[in-house]
Amino acid sequence: xxxxxxxxxxxxxxxxxxxxxxxxxxxxxxDGASLSVVEGEVLGIVGESGxxxxxxxxxxxxxxxxxxxxxRFKGADLIGAGGATLREMRLxxxxxxxxxxxxxxxxxxxxxxxxxxxxxxxxxxxxxxxxAAIAATLTAVGLDPSFATRYPYELSGGQRQRAxxxxxxxxxxxxxxxxxxxxxxxxxxxxxxxxxxMDLREQLKLSMVFISHxxxxxxxxxxxxxxxxxxxxxxxxxxxxxLDGPLHPYTRSLVAAIPRPDPSRRIVAAIxxxxxxxxxARPRGCAYAARCPIASDRCLADVPQLRPAAExxxxxxxxxx
Amino acid sequence: MSRDAAILWLKPFVARPIALAGLGILLAxxxxxxxxxxxxxxxxxxxxxxxxxxxxxxxxxxGTDQFGRDTLSRTIHSARMALLIGSGVVVxxxxxxxxxxxxxxxxxxxxxxxxxxxxxxxxxxxLLLALGLIVILAPSVANAILAIGLGYMTTTTRxxxxxxxxxxxxxxxxxxxxxxxxxxxxxGRHILPNLISPLLVQASFVFAFxxxxxxxxxxxxxxxxxxxxxxxxxLAESRTFITRAPWLLFFPGMMIVATAFSLNxxxxxxxxxxxPRFRQVFGEKG
Amino acid sequence: MLSVRDLTxxxxxxxxxxxxxxGVSFGLGKGEILGLVGESGxxxxxxxxxxxxxxxxxxxxxxxxKVLLEGCDVTQLQPWQRVEAGHGRIAMIFQEPMTSLNPVRxxxxxxxxxxxxxxxxSAAAALSRARELLEMVRMPDPAMQLSAYPHQLSGGQRQRVxxxxxxxxxxxxxxxxxxxxxxxVTIQVQILGLLRELCSRLEMxxxxxxxxxxxIAQLADRVSVMYAGRIVETAGxxxxxxxxxxxxxxxxxxCMPSRNSGARRLPTIAGQPPxxxxxxxxxxxxxxxxxxxxxxxxxxxPRTEIAQGHEVLCAFPLDGGVAP
Numbered sequence: 001x002x003x004x005x006x007x008x009x010x011x012x013x014x015x016x017x018x019x020x021x022x023x024x025x026x027x028x029x030x031d032g033a034s035l036s037v038v039e040g041e042v043l044g045i046v047g048e049s050g051x052x053x054x055x056x057x058x059x060x061x062x063x064x065x066x067x068x069x070x071x072r073f074k075g076a077d078l079i080g081a082g083g084a085t086l087r088e089m090r091l092x093x094x095x096x097x098x099x100x101x102x103x104x105x106x107x108x109x110x111x112x113x114x115x116x117x118x119x120x121x122x123x124x125x126x127x128x129x130x131x132a133a134i135a136a137t138l139t140a141v142g143l144d145p146s147f148a149t150r151y152p153y154e155l156s157g158g159q160r161q162r163a164x165x166x167x168x169x170x171x172x173x174x175x176x177x178x179x180x181x182x183x184x185x186x187x188x189x190x191x192x193x194x195x196x197x198m199d200l201r202e203q204l205k206l207s208m209v210f211i212s213h214x215x216x217x218x219x220x221x222x223x224x225x226x227x228x229x230x231x232x233x234x235x236x237x238x239x240x241x242x243l244d245g246p247l248h249p250y251t252r253s254l255v256a257a258i259p260r261p262d263p264s265r266r267i268v269a270a271i272x273x274x275x276x277x278x279x280x281a282r283p284r285g286c287a288y289a290a291r292c293p294i295a296s297d298r299c300l301a302d303v304p305q306l307r308p309a310a311e312x313x314x315x316x317x318x319x320x321x
Numbered sequence: 322m323s324r325d326a327a328i329l330w331l332k333p334f335v336a337r338p339i340a341l342a343g344l345g346i347l348l349a350x351x352x353x354x355x356x357x358x359x360x361x362x363x364x365x366x367x368x369x370x371x372x373x374x375x376x377x378x379x380x381x382x383x384g385t386d387q388f389g390r391d392t393l394s395r396t397i398h399s400a401r402m403a404l405l406i407g408s409g410v411v412v413x414x415x416x417x418x419x420x421x422x423x424x425x426x427x428x429x430x431x432x433x434x435x436x437x438x439x440x441x442x443x444x445x446x447x448l449l450l451a452l453g454l455i456v457i458l459a460p461s462v463a464n465a466i467l468a469i470g471l472g473y474m475t476t477t478t479r480x481x482x483x484x485x486x487x488x489x490x491x492x493x494x495x496x497x498x499x500x501x502x503x504x505x506x507x508x509g510r511h512i513l514p515n516l517i518s519p520l521l522v523q524a525s526f527v528f529a530f531x532x533x534x535x536x537x538x539x540x541x542x543x544x545x546x547x548x549x550x551x552x553x554x555x556l557a558e559s560r561t562f563i564t565r566a567p568w569l570l571f572f573p574g575m576m577i578v579a580t581a582f583s584l585n586x587x588x589x590x591x592x593x594x595x596x597p598r599f600r601q602v603f604g605e606k607g
Numbered sequence: 608m609l610s611v612r613d614l615t616x617x618x619x620x621x622x623x624x625x626x627x628x629x630g631v632s633f634g635l636g637k638g639e640i641l642g643l644v645g646e647s648g649x650x651x652x653x654x655x656x657x658x659x660x661x662x663x664x665x666x667x668x669x670x671x672x673k674v675l676l677e678g679c680d681v682t683q684l685q686p687w688q689r690v691e692a693g694h695g696r697i698a699m700i701f702q703e704p705m706t707s708l709n710p711v712r713x714x715x716x717x718x719x720x721x722x723x724x725x726x727x728x729s730a731a732a733a734l735s736r737a738r739e740l741l742e743m744v745r746m747p748d749p750a751m752q753l754s755a756y757p758h759q760l761s762g763g764q765r766q767r768v769x770x771x772x773x774x775x776x777x778x779x780x781x782x783x784x785x786x787x788x789x790x791x792v793t794i795q796v797q798i799l800g801l802l803r804e805l806c807s808r809l810e811m812x813x814x815x816x817x818x819x820x821x822x823i824a825q826l827a828d829r830v831s832v833m834y835a836g837r838i839v840e841t842a843g844x845x846x847x848x849x850x851x852x853x854x855x856x857x858x859x860x861x862c863m864p865s866r867n868s869g870a871r872r873l874p875t876i877a878g879q880p881p882x883x884x885x886x887x888x889x890x891x892x893x894x895x896x897x898x899x900x901x902x903x904x905x906x907x908x909p910r911t912e913i914a915q916g917h918e919v920l921c922a923f924p925l926d927g928g929v930a931p
Contacts (some may be wrong), residue, residue, distance in 0.1 A: 003656075004900065014836065028391065031329045031509075034363075048791035048793065048794075049762075049791055061499040062498070062499060063495055063498060064497055087501055089499035090500055091500070091527050092499070093500070094500065097492050097495075098492075099492060099497060102491060102492040102493070103492040103493055103496055104493055105491075105493040105494075105510075105514075105515070106515075107514040107515055108510070108511075109515070112510075113493070115474070116496070116497055116500060116502075116510075117500040117501075118508055120497070120500055120501055121501060132784075156879055160878070164496075167496065186646035186647055187646065187816065187818065187820070187859060187862055187863060188859065188862050188875060188876040189645065190862070190864075191862035191864070191873035191874065191875045191876075192862075194871050194873055195873055195875065196782065197870075197922065198872065213791065213792070215792075216821075216864040217864050218862035220873065221865060223725070238345070250753075251795045253793050254792065254793060256796075257792040257793045257795065257796045258792060259792070259795070259819055259820075259821025259822040259824070259825055260821050260823070260824065260825070261820045261821050261824045261827070261848055261860055261863055262824055262825075262844050262848065263822075263824045263844045263848050263849075265825055266824075266825050266826070266844075267799045267800050267803050267825050267826055268800075268803060269800060269803065269804055270365055270745055270797075270800040270801045270803070270804035271796065271797055271800045272745075272797075273746070273747050273763070273764075273767075273797055274793075274797070275747050275761050275763055275764070275794065276761075
């Protein structure tokens with residue numbers, strides 16, 4: 001998959017101030033992440049809660065304010081952009097949210113939610129044009145056009161998520177940032193929604209950033225994967241490369257921990273407890289060093305940089321692989 | 322509103338007979354105010370000294386006061402002043418509280434200043450605040466509305482502020498922001514529509530407490546001019562006759578209690594209607 | 608050891624009950640983990656609450672059925688009798704440990720309190736037992752954590768504390784309702800491993816409730832699959848995953864991405880589960896089943912033991928193995 005880079009994120013840093021027990025802390029949610037999305041591809045970002053994957057997505061659509069770095073859409077920098085450039089970015093880079101129950105306004109009918117981007121930017125010439133666009137978009141996500149006049153509470157979780165996807169593709173964008181779009185859904189519904197996203201991607205020639213904690217889902221939909229741990233990307237490569245032969249020790253433990261419907265891989269005994277370090281007390285060297293089976297002295301002192309690890313374009317941030 | 326929606330709104334009232342009674346009293350008061358000239362058996366201003374301080378009887382159901390005016394007619398006409406003050410206070414509290422609360426939540430720097438000012442006002446008891454203002458502004462109906470309304474503006478602002486902070490963090494508001502929605506869009510399409518229900522509840526409580534506030538001001542002679550019939554004025558004028566003519570205090574007093582109480586019942590029922598747990602019981606999701 | 612017979616939980620009035628759990632039966636032996644798997648709304652959590660005697664009030668009620676713990680029907684016991692030693696020693700852990708822990712009390716005190724409720728020992732003895740329990744759940748640095756507050760712990764550590772509290776009553780049966788759903792996968796495997804270890808070490812039975820077929824495959828000894836308030840298939844874990852007989856079980860497995868990696872499209876199950884109360888006389892899965900026949904819509908399918916220890920609620924079960 002070679003083509004033009006549509007979305008390019010360079011050295012993104014985002015931090016939040018958090019008040020805890022009366023003291024103010026600065027939490028570095030994203031600590032120098034770089035990634036790029038090529039036209040037509042799906043880039044998966046995988047990692048566990050608090051690793052910064054959602055913040056990366058929110059920064060791209062302008063919901064989080066980066067401290068530094070660049071976010072370029074077709075060459076134009078989003079950060080600090082205004083006017084027509086910003087408007088074009090907003091319409092071309094859209095987000096699908098995780099919780100289908102919270103992401104639709106309970107007091108607005110589905111049609112109003114779906115047409116929102118167009119309404120905000122005054123894109124519909126007439127009411128008829130607007131209704132036609134809503135109907136076509138609802139049909140595209142597998143909902144009957146009559147859903148336009150229904151309220152969110154009349155819809156099931158899967159139908160709401162379809163409506164959330166419809167909102168993100170009217171008018172058709174170039175890039176969709178999908179933040180855990182299926183993790184709130186039951187498996188059978190999850191499969192339907194994943195199929196829909198794959199279909200839409202093909203029909204509308206979308207590029208996608210697919211954020212998930214579930215490597216199984218990521219493996220299904222994405223071409224390339226970036227693995228994040230505590231605000232940094234620790235490994236980035238083609239999906240099969242990562243899933244079949246993870247290199248970074250964290251990726252290895254993540255791949256090993258995917259629950260698989262395979263009774264031959266039974267869990268038979270307790271394993272040592274190990275958890276990520278606190279967000280408030282980030283270690284000086286590699287953030288994974290304390291949990292890492294192959295950590296060396298250097299890992300405690302130096303932060304490993306993302307570097308090419310093989311000819312196939314795989315990038316790994318580890319001193320010891 | 323569809324028929325089903327109408328049924329859902331009525332359910333909390335039907336489920337609780339006492340709330341239905343509250344609604345009944347309220348509607349009766351509105352009816353009395355609207356048709357006061359036709360409902361009243363006598364002219365509320367007509368003085369008839371020979372029959373002064375007549376106890377309740379067939380000719381004068383509620384008796385007469387020290388000038389021989391018919392208490393029933395005055396009680397009915399007072400409903401007008403009660404509703405005028407009540408709605409005036411509600412309108413004032415909402416018209417000031419909603420914009421201040423919404424803007425404070427959306428613009429934290431401005432909110433920091435405005436909400437501290439609201440906190441200062443809140444530190445004063447509502448009636449004390451009203452008394453102070455009336456002393457400065459001189460007694461009149463409009464000033465009574467202003468003085469009482471200021472006290473309820475603060476609570477309304479607080480409620481709106483808290484709700485807007487929560488709404489601002491809702492995913493659907495973020496979704497709109499990510500598509501380039503400006504403040505006007507967010508307020509008009511997402512925040513105000515979601516404030517309507519809780520504000521309806523707040524309005525009914527403000528209306529109830531405004532009744533009590535207005536009665537207190539009237540009683541102290543700082544509200545409506547004494548010649549205008551109002552329950553507070555009636556109490557004030559007849560308090561010297563409390564032992565000789567208790568009916569003069571009983572009927573207006575009853576009306577103050579009844580309207581305030583009924584509004585509270587209606588407010589409670591509305592709040593139940595908006596409680597998600599209640600909705601589950603009645604089979605509405607979301 | 609634990610035997611649940613024809614458990615039926617209903618909403619609605621006495622005269623027109625709507626069954627959200629309909630005739631659920633299962634047994635659970637010492638040191639065994641039974642997985643109860645199903646999608647949201649299938650009745651799996653209601654089943655566990657009914658077994659615990661914790662059905663929310665007002666709301667669903669236990670309309671029929673027995674919960675026998677070593678021969679004693681615990682549904683007949685008053686709540687205070689359940690606490691007494693020897694009666695209904697069933698403990699439960701939930702998905703979100705934070706809501707079950709008191710945020711302003713130390714971990715040690717909360718575990719010690721549970722110990723004292725059940726054993727009536729001195730405060731000092733209870734605290735030392737609390738420390739033992741924290742060691743048992745493999746809490747790192749247990750002595751230190753006794754004086755920690757819940758917010759100072761991570762999600763995984765809080766779930767360990769909940770397990771310690773559950774173990775304080777020396778339960779014969781532990782009901783775990785989606786205990787790892789809110790946790791990250793690398794933490795999830797740690798908690799699953801812990802449960803497996805406790806199960807064999809303490810000869811405790813575990814009823815493990817989840818929506819995740821992957822978790823169930825790796826942890827359970829036997830599996831019951833629930834759909835629309837009924838158990839549609841029960842089997843040993845190898846048998847179930849090797850040769851699923853019910854069309855729903857098969858469908859659930861097929862639509863898991865991790866089983867299909869590389870496929871262009873995921874197989875799906877058409878439609879949605881029926882709403883409670885809308886199930887007619889026929890099979891509950893008839894409306895979504897790819898292999899449905901006319902007779903399925905008319906009469907409820909029989910529960911048949913299709914192989915040793917493998918029960919299925921289907922008139923035309925799959926023969927397993929290869930995909931139909």
